[in-house]
Amino acid sequence: MGRGGLRQRGCIWLLALLLALPAPLMGQGFAGLGADAEGFAVPERGRALDFPTDHGPHPDYRIEWWYLTATLTGADGQDYGVQWTLFRSALAPGEAEGWASPQVWMGHAGLTSATGHFAAERFARGGIGQAGVTASPFHAHIDDWHMTGHARPGEDVLDRLELHARGSEFHYTLEFTAEGPLVLQGDQGYSVKSPEGQASYYYSQPFYTVSGMLHLPDGPVEVSGQGWLDREWSSQPLSPQQLGWDWVSLIFDDGHRMMGFQVRGREGFTAGTWITPDGTPTPLPDGALRFTPLARTRINGRDVPTSWQIDWPEGGLSITTEPLNPSAWMDLSVSYWEGPLRFTGTHEGRGYLEMTGY
Amino acid sequence: MTRAALAALLSHWARNKLQLAMLLAGLALATALWSGVQALNAEARSAYATAEALLSEGATARLDHPSGQIAQESFGALRRAGWLVSPVLEARVTLGDARVTLIGIEPLTAPPGAGPALAAEDLAAFFSGRGFAHPQTLREIRDVPREIRPSEAVPVGTVLVDIGQAQAILQSDHLTSLTLAQTQPEGLRPLETLVPELRLLSPGEGAELAGLTDSFHLNLTAFGLLAFAVGLFIVHSAVGLAFEQRRAMFRTLRALGLPLRTLTACLATELLLMALVAGAAGLVLGYALAALLMPDVALTLRGLYGAPVPGALQFNPLWALAGLGMALGGTALAGAQALWRLWHLPPLAPAQPRAWAHASARGMRVQSALAGALALLAIILAVYGTGLLAGFLLLAATLLAAALAVPLVLTTVLRLAERAARGPLAEWFWADSRQNLPRLSLALMALMLALAANIGVGTMVASFRATFIDWLDLRLVAEVNVIPRSQDEARALEAFLAPRADAVLPMLRVEAQLSGQPAQIYAMKDHATFRDNWPLIDPVPQVWDRLAAAEGVLVNEQLYRRSGLRAGDELDLPQIGPMPVLGAYPDYGNPLAQAVITLPRFSEIWPEAPIRQLAIRTEDAPTLIAALQDEFGLSAAQITDQAQAKEISLAIFERTFVITRALNLLTLSVAALALFAALVTLAGMRLAQLAPLWALGLTPRQLAGLELTRALVMGGLTMLLALPVGLVLAQVLLAVINVQAFGWRLPLQVFPGDWARLGLWAALAVLAAASLPALRLWRQGPAQLLRVFAHER
Structure with missing residues (x-):
């Protein structure tokens, strides 16, 4: 569960909608193979992902997301970060026409600068055209927010994306161009999230270069930088003993990439992927990564560790991260911390940090 | 001394128990009637607030269409353009034993405050059919045909369901309005260019309940005040009498050296005690009275104005305080004369209760x-x-x-x-x-x-x-009235009835503003039914011919009187322009302004307006009703005969x-x-x-x-x-x-x-x-x- 089954902080009914944590999962054992009790499909190890079909929605699975982040630098010399996410959550497996569709969509958009953080959200029912995703040609939207593919023949449909979102105080339009291949996380895209074996399908496109315009309350800024797309779908939430997670995507100055997360709980669980500049992934097993909180920030009545030391002893990596803006709290119906960072130590670069369950 | 004086004064009441009972009963009744009426008013007003909060109509603007129907595509188009709108479908339906307002909402896009009934409830169950209704409405429906949960947050007479469920129940694929979220993103294309056919209603509009019912509440208040005044007469006469009867006692007390100030204070204290006791009793009585009358008040408000008022009463401490204050004030008013007279009484004034007669x-x-x-x-x-x-x-x-x-x-x-x-x-x-x-x-x-x-x-x-x-x-x-379930059915009904009935008169209307008031414009088919039966106020000569020739409009008496119209005056109609008023017709029991134009002209201007009802003239109503039920499977709720x-x-x-x-x-x-x-x-x-x-x-x-x-x-x-x-x-x-x-x-x-x-x-x-x-x-x-x-x- 890299991202998504977010711990609820807002409306109660949204909790019911987005989490609907089925307690019996723990007792089912065997990594929850086969369909779960409510008829949702469950990820299976060894199933090969199929593109472009798998870029599209999987309505038989409970949860799914299209998750873009970008670390940007403006023409004004300032750092910025952008997040754009479309979540799909199924109340029941499958799809139906009109209001009868059991699919619910939620969009989140974030824009962070050193001095400000803006967040917006959108909700939509499936089946009526207010939100949805088509794989080829690629188009994901909720209301006027969209992620539209403009790939050329022979390219992956996600290779060129136009991204747009609008809140009451901000809006942005950005172009994403992939400079490398898709990367499958975990075991060929089968990503395990807990010692009990909860898992999801998970792949990324971590090689985007980005350019475009941000419109902030102070005026427009032309920006350029690097972007990262995560695609994940599953029907298995965290195990009941797991409280939340800390997740990073790191883009090294030397062209390497790394994804890492820890799930916090009675038994901690970590996983990650080391990605070479040509896109070759090396999965990092449970315990390979060490996350140590360094500094905490008080936001919205919560103590959130916004600066981290991350160690991968076997890879000779030891870095400390500094957030661009420690107050990057996504104060939405479902709330969490998400913002851009810079890191120093044995390696240097920029990245994105997401923390839930605080 | 003071205590002895007070005891002496109070002993009067022990000897005149009936007089005491009168005084207390008068004050208690006055307080009861007044505070009872106030409780009714407060309850009704809070019900209006609930009703307005449900769709946040009190705070948010809405879009609607003159025909009363919005195509669902408009919703999608506005959302894709970035406008934060939420669909609403509202209609009167018969559920079980009750006639209710069915409101379909979309909880994911509804503005905050719209879904109070949904908090902590399972969204999936709501989507797949669970509804919410006020407990009282639920009791009225009695034989509930679907899963409806009780919720105090829903106004009385309303059933709240998911928009998809509402469309299924009404067999409609339309919406009736779109609520706009209070804050909208900046830089969106204007509504006028996106959906020129829709009408933007500012937050206040459509929530006129409070204004409409003002007169009713003023009426109640006037009655309460009258009763209070009558009650005060009792108090006044009882206090005045007690004063006269105690003249000898006053003289004795003064002669024994009791200062006038203390005596007056004692008498005032006595009044205060009585006011408190009677006031408290009056509050209890008033509350009981209000609780007793509430169901009828609720029915009146629902019948006259369609105001969703529950028949049950809630207790409000502020109301109790106000009622007690009224009792104290009333006692002070009623006893002031006696106190004033005591203050000016010579110490050795004759102990004869005669002063009144002389002064009279x-x-x-x-x-x-x-x-x-x-x-x-x-x-x-x-x-x-x-x-x-x-x-x-x-x-x-x-x-x-x-x-x-x-x-x-x-x-x-x-x-x-x-x-x-x-x-x-x-x-x-x-x-x-x-x-x-x-x-x-x-x-x-x-x-x-x-x-x-x-x-x-x-x-x-x-x-x-x-x-x-x-x-x-x-x-x-009209001998029979039929409510079609859809426009296809309406057309089929017309075709079916044409050879079988003497006349079929369709009822069409659009919502509009007339002379700045919320109003409805109706279409009227030229027919003897209207020519022979409709009483008119101040009609122009050949009024029906001129109406049929689209030379003018008829207005209802409400609009006629409120806007001070006269036959021959021009009335500005939306999309038509000014038309002369040909006369007015009485329209009792309807709070809204109305205008009537001839059907052909109406259909030219609003071709998409749905047929809401068909009035059927026939010699043989039972046969026709049976035929309609056989042919169209119409439910009992869809057909009303004249007697009903x-x-x-x-x-x-x-x-x-x-x-x-x-x-x-x-x-x-x-x-x-x-x-x-x-x-x-x-x-x-x-x-x-x-x-x-x-x-x-x-x-x-x-x-x-x-x-x-x-x-x-x-x-x-x-x-x-x-x-x-x-x-x-x-x-x-x-x-x-x-x-x-x-x-x-x-x-x-x-x-x-x-x-x-x-x-x-x-x-x-x-x-x-x-x-x-x-x-x-x-x-x-x-x-x-x-x-x-x-x-x-």
Whole structure:
């Protein structure tokens, strides 16, 4: 569960909608193979992902997301970060026409600068055209927010994306161009999230270069930088003993990439992927990564560790991260911390940090 | 000393328990009626707020279409353009045993505040059919055909379901409105270019319930105030009497050295205690009264204005405080005169309760002058006043003037009777009646007020009822009415009925603003049904031909009167422009403005307006209804025959005035109690005047009979006086208040039978009030009467 089954902080009914944590999962054992009790499909190890079909929605699975982040630098010399996410959550497996569709969509958009953080959200029912995703040609939207593919023949449909979102105080339009291949996380895209074996399908496109315009309350800024797309779908939430997670995507100055997360709980669980500049992934097993909180920030009545030391002893990596803006709290119906960072130590670069369950 | 003085003062009440009971009962009743009415008002107002909050209509703007239907594509188009809108589908449907407003909402996009009923509830269950309704509505539906959960957050008479469920129930793929979230993103394409066919309604519009029902609440408040005033008469007379009776005690206490300041303070404390006790009792009574009347008030408000008011009452501490404050204020007002008089009483003033009688001649002159001034004010208001408030002021001035004139008129009548009287006993009877008048006058004024209010309101209701029934007969001429489920069905029904019925008259309407008021424009097919039956006010010549030729519009009386239109004036219609007004038609029971144009013209302008109902003229309704049920499988709820329609309308009408009648009866009861209080206290003091007659040879029984007769004569005279006052009141209600509050003017009709019945009731009330003192007199025996001569008084 890299991202998504977010711990609820807002409306109660949204909790019911987005989490609907089925307690019996723990007792089912065997990594929850086969369909779960409510008829949702469950990820299976060894199933090969199929593109472009798998870029599209999987309505038989409970949860799914299209998750873009970008670390940007403006023409004004300032750092910025952008997040754009479309979540799909199924109340029941499958799809139906009109209001009868059991699919619910939620969009989140974030824009962070050193001095400000803006967040917006959108909700939509499936089946009526207010939100949805088509794989080829690629188009994901909720209301006027969209992620539209403009790939050329022979390219992956996600290779060129136009991204747009609008809140009451901000809006942005950005172009994403992939400079490398898709990367499958975990075991060929089968990503395990807990010692009990909860898992999801998970792949990324971590090689985007980005350019475009941000419109902030102070005026427009032309920006350029690097972007990262995560695609994940599953029907298995965290195990009941797991409280939340800390997740990073790191883009090294030397062209390497790394994804890492820890799930916090009675038994901690970590996983990650080391990605070479040509896109070759090396999965990092449970315990390979060490996350140590360094500094905490008080936001919205919560103590959130916004600066981290991350160690991968076997890879000779030891870095400390500094957030661009420690107050990057996504104060939405479902709330969490998400913002851009810079890191120093044995390696240097920029990245994105997401923390839930605080 | 103070304690002893207070104990001495209070001992009076221990010796005069009935007097104490009167005082407390008067104050408690006054407080009860006033606070009961306030509780009803507060409850209704909070219900309006709930209703408005449900769709956040109080705070957010909406989009709607003149036809009442919005294509679902408009919703998608607006969302894709970035506008934060949420779809709503609203319609009246029959669920189980009840007629309810079905509201379909989309909880994911609804503005915050729209989904209070949904909190903590399972969204999936809501999507797949679970609804919410007020517990009371749920009980009314009784045999619930689907899963509906009780929720206090939903207004009464409303069932809240998911938008998809609402569309399924109504077999519609449309929406009725789109709510706009309060904050919208910046830089969006304007609504006018995206959806030019939709109408933007600002937050206030469409939430006119509070404004519409104002007149009803003002009406209730006026009644409460009247009852309170009548109650205060009781308190005033009881306090005044206790003062007179305790003159000797005051003198003794003063002579013993009690400072005037302390004595006055003691008397004020006594009043305060009574106010607190009676006020508290009044609150309990008032709450019980309100709880008892609430279902009828709720029905009235729902029937007249479609206001969703629950029939149950909630307790509000602020209301209790206000009620207690009113009791204290009222007591202060009623007791002020006694306190003032005590303050100015010489220490050794005679202990005779005679001062009032002497002062009364001068008092009468002042009172008459006041009555004249108020009558003048009433005339000025009648001629120049405008607005509801002026109407109520006119009512108040008329009633007060008449009440103040009561002693003057009665004195004159009694003097004339005295002159005409033959024989010493008759002469004494009239003279003695006149002498007692000052002491009785307050109670008689209260009785006069109650009777006049009864006659006035009763005449208004009966006039309204008679007019309403005539009008219903004319209005509901169609033998069968059918509500189609969809436009396809409407067209199929028309085709099916064309060869089988004498006429099929479709009902189409669009929502609009006319003269700045929320209104509806109806289409009318040119047909004898309307030409022969519709009564018109101020029609132009050949009104029906001109209407059929699309040369003008008919407007309802509400619009006609509120906008001060005259036949021939131009009325600006949306998308049509100005059209001359051809006449007005009565339209009772409808709060909105209306205009009617001919069907062909209507269809040109609003081709997409749905057919909401088909009125069918036929000789053989049962056969046709059976055919419709066979052919179209129409449910019972979709077909109404004439008799049913009339029954429903009349039932609503009857319930409307239940509350008025109840308050009327209560006011009359309070007045009877006031009279009783006055007579009881008077009886004790009149012994000195009656004893000589006994000594002259009249038996106690004859004396008691004379006392009863006197009470009846006084009551009868008051009733006679109340009659013209009541008629003036009725006329003001019909011609001023109704026009201002509802927008229609009704002809005054008189119902002498009702007066006779009221007269009988009044006589019974007077007899009941007078019988106890008379009985006492009769039972008193010679010893008491003899003592009058022995006592040093």
